Amino acid sequence: MSLRSEIFEQPTILEQLLTEQMGLAREIAQAIQKSDVHYVFLAARGTSDNAGRYANYLWGGINRLPIALATPSLFTLYEQPPNLRDALVVGISQSGQSPDIIAVLEEGKRQGCLTLAVTNATGSPLAKTADFVLDIRAGQELSVAATKTYTAELMAIAMLSVALDKNTNRHRELEQVPAWVTETLALEERISRIAERYRYMEQCVVLGRGYNYATAFEWSLKLKELTYVVADPYSSADFLHGPIAMVDQGFPVMAAVPDGRVFDNMLTLLKRLRLEHHAELLVISNREEAIQLAQSAVQLPVGIPEWLSPIVCIVPAQLFAYYLANTKGYDTEVPRSIHKITRTE
Amino acid sequence: MSLRSEIFEQPTILEQLLTEQMGLAREIAQAIQKSDVHYVFLAARGTSDNAGRYANYLWGGINRLPIALATPSLFTLYEQPPNLRDALVVGISQSGQSPDIIAVLEEGKRQGCLTLAVTNATGSPLAKTADFVLDIRAGQELSVAATKTYTAELMAIAMLSVALDKNTNRHRELEQVPAWVTETLALEERISRIAERYRYMEQCVVLGRGYNYATAFEWSLKLKELTYVVADPYSSADFLHGPIAMVDQGFPVMAAVPDGRVFDNMLTLLKRLRLEHHAELLVISNREEAIQLAQSAVQLPVGIPEWLSPIVCIVPAQLFAYYLANTKGYDTEVPRSIHKITRTE
Numbered sequence: 001m002s003l004r005s006e007i008f009e010q011p012t013i014l015e016q017l018l019t020e021q022m023g024l025a026r027e028i029a030q031a032i033q034k035s036d037v038h039y040v041f042l043a044a045r046g047t048s049d050n051a052g053r054y055a056n057y058l059w060g061g062i063n064r065l066p067i068a069l070a071t072p073s074l075f076t077l078y079e080q081p082p083n084l085r086d087a088l089v090v091g092i093s094q095s096g097q098s099p100d101i102i103a104v105l106e107e108g109k110r111q112g113c114l115t116l117a118v119t120n121a122t123g124s125p126l127a128k129t130a131d132f133v134l135d136i137r138a139g140q141e142l143s144v145a146a147t148k149t150y151t152a153e154l155m156a157i158a159m160l161s162v163a164l165d166k167n168t169n170r171h172r173e174l175e176q177v178p179a180w181v182t183e184t185l186a187l188e189e190r191i192s193r194i195a196e197r198y199r200y201m202e203q204c205v206v207l208g209r210g211y212n213y214a215t216a217f218e219w220s221l222k223l224k225e226l227t228y229v230v231a232d233p234y235s236s237a238d239f240l241h242g243p244i245a246m247v248d249q250g251f252p253v254m255a256a257v258p259d260g261r262v263f264d265n266m267l268t269l270l271k272r273l274r275l276e277h278h279a280e281l282l283v284i285s286n287r288e289e290a291i292q293l294a295q296s297a298v299q300l301p302v303g304i305p306e307w308l309s310p311i312v313c314i315v316p317a318q319l320f321a322y323y324l325a326n327t328k329g330y331d332t333e334v335p336r337s338i339h340k341i342t343r344t345e
Numbered sequence: 346m347s348l349r350s351e352i353f354e355q356p357t358i359l360e361q362l363l364t365e366q367m368g369l370a371r372e373i374a375q376a377i378q379k380s381d382v383h384y385v386f387l388a389a390r391g392t393s394d395n396a397g398r399y400a401n402y403l404w405g406g407i408n409r410l411p412i413a414l415a416t417p418s419l420f421t422l423y424e425q426p427p428n429l430r431d432a433l434v435v436g437i438s439q440s441g442q443s444p445d446i447i448a449v450l451e452e453g454k455r456q457g458c459l460t461l462a463v464t465n466a467t468g469s470p471l472a473k474t475a476d477f478v479l480d481i482r483a484g485q486e487l488s489v490a491a492t493k494t495y496t497a498e499l500m501a502i503a504m505l506s507v508a509l510d511k512n513t514n515r516h517r518e519l520e521q522v523p524a525w526v527t528e529t530l531a532l533e534e535r536i537s538r539i540a541e542r543y544r545y546m547e548q549c550v551v552l553g554r555g556y557n558y559a560t561a562f563e564w565s566l567k568l569k570e571l572t573y574v575v576a577d578p579y580s581s582a583d584f585l586h587g588p589i590a591m592v593d594q595g596f597p598v599m600a601a602v603p604d605g606r607v608f609d610n611m612l613t614l615l616k617r618l619r620l621e622h623h624a625e626l627l628v629i630s631n632r633e634e635a636i637q638l639a640q641s642a643v644q645l646p647v648g649i650p651e652w653l654s655p656i657v658c659i660v661p662a663q664l665f666a667y668y669l670a671n672t673k674g675y676d677t678e679v680p681r682s683i684h685k686i687t688r689t690e
Contacts, residue, residue: 062425074405225587235418238394244683337590338590
């Protein structure tokens with residue numbers, strides 16, 4: 001049962017990562033500050049791409065760095081890479097093996113950009129290509145569905161954000177993350193019971209906005225990988241521009257809605273979905289208004305700052321996907337048709 | 346029946362747009378070339394966001410401009426916009442009314458960036474904010490589901506790409522687009538028959554890569570808006586990093602696979618889906634290998650250069666969504682729960 005144990009390893013891994021790699025994060029931050037970076041060009045796939053979505057908000061909002069998410073096929077199949085002057089080129093990959101992500105970093109280097117790899121494999125081709133390597137130190141991940149490497153990638157991204165920032169308060173907040181994750185893991189039994197209700201769910205949408213846009217994508221990816229449910233992720237804003245039309249009586253909507261700047265906006269949408277569309281809601285939240293509204297709810301610890309909430313919010317979603325897969329009778333260790341390392345061009 | 350007639354207006358609109366706005370596109374291109382733009386920061390929602398995905402490949406690959414797709418909530422709900430120095434800030438919006446897209450352009454202007462609006466409403470707040478306005482001149486669009494404004498936005502993006510480029514050959518290719526669209530519209534009867542087969546489809550995935558990543562997203566959005574099918578869009582590469590696990594016997598996969606640099610890569614994936622997963626394939630293609638592989642196929646004109654294929658490829662997909670909605674007995678003019686102008690923050 002490596003998946004469940006990997007989910008439960010997360011507090012320890014996050015704590016160690018913070019202790020062991022914060023010095024390196026500060027070094028990387030100094031190099032970035034010295035090199036007049038105008039924006040970040042970020043390449044990733046799958047779970048790591050969802051970590052990139054977190055960077056998009058965190059580095060964009062707090063560190064004021066715009067992020068361009070790379071289109072790797074321009075570097076591989078098309079052989080027409082864009083001009084990357086003054087970009088910091090970042091590759092995020094657990095295995096460091098995917099040729100398309102490596103190609104983006106190689107091109108960044110060729111063009112004289114500063115390059116950074118965030119990876120679990122310091123000996124990988126991706127790590128060897130980069131100027132700097134932020135090792136997420138998650139240990140070997142045996143399950144095909146990534147869990148601990150995702151939260152470790154988020155933590156590495158958050159550490160770099162703190163290192164780039166002068167506000168020392170934020171480092172203290174970062175240190176509380178492992179304890180919040182531990183508290184959330186204690187909800188396991190409740191989550192396993194919630195999962196039963198969705199035994200026959202075949203499709204759903206997953207909503208999250210701002211920092212938790214990443215959570216919506218990663219939650220939805222875990223559902224697809226482990227339970228084969230067609231789970232479609234959206235921000236509340238994109239959802240209103242068309243896809244909301246799909247939702248009628250009983251349609252399942254999952255939502256990551258922790259307290260924060262986007263909470264009211266998300267709550268307005270959830271009210272509309274519940275009261276006008278008669279949707280079925282499952283929410284992960286630490287606000288009573290959201291919890292009361294939903295048929296099923298997972299209650300997060302209170303007091304988590306919004307910028308760190310994605311690292312905590314995804315944990316009950318991982319457990320939900322794990323238990324739903326069990327309830328549906330699927331193999332959680334080796335989901336059909338996918339492999340741990342995916343080499344795409 | 347405004348939706349069908351708007352779909353059929355497309356050749357005329359594209360032709361007029363090219364004739365009437367190419368001069369302006371060249372002026373805008375000159376301003377961009379003069380102002381030392383390092384990258385494009387692009388804000389859009391819904392259908393217009395899919396047009397942005399086309400720009401991501403076209404401007405990125407051919408004009409070598411990296412594109413950062415904006416996270417509008419950083420400008421609105423979070424009030425923490427990134428530092429946009431040396432960015433060209435672009436807003437794409439049919440109505441020019443959405444507050445979040447306007448907020449991104451306003452901030453770009455405040456920071457001294459060059460700003461461009463691509464819109465169907467030159468009197469809109471978005472247009473009034475921008476330094477330059479590329480009017481897509483699609484005429485009033487009555488249907489809630491956007492069709493002609495999407496292809497007109499793609500055409501405007503392609504015109505700007507040609508204007509930024511020294512290769513005059515590409516302008517001649519652009520002039521052929523209306524004729525290809527006309528040829529494709531002639532397939533209406535065949536497409537209406539194909540749609541019947543999917544009467545009871547409730548979910549599917551839609552695949553496209555490179556330039557036609559945009560087509561996968563827009564096709565999927567039309568299905569959600571008009572037929573309420575849960576349609577999940579992917580690039581072939583992202584699909585392999587997890588979501589492929591959902592596909593088993595008979596699972597419907599739609600794919601936009603015109604001839605081009607990514608064709609072989611897409612074909613390999615489609616073969617795997619058909620032969621190993623026993624998926625149901627519907628393809629839009631002009632290559633025999635893809636057409637032979639699928640249970641249903643729409644045959645595109647041959648000889649369309651890949652960079653223009655998204656403007657043609659989406660047309661049969663629009664007709665398919667229109668006829669599937671009819672087959673399922675839904676109102677194609679006023680889909681449930683959505684409105685023509687969506688004002689998100």
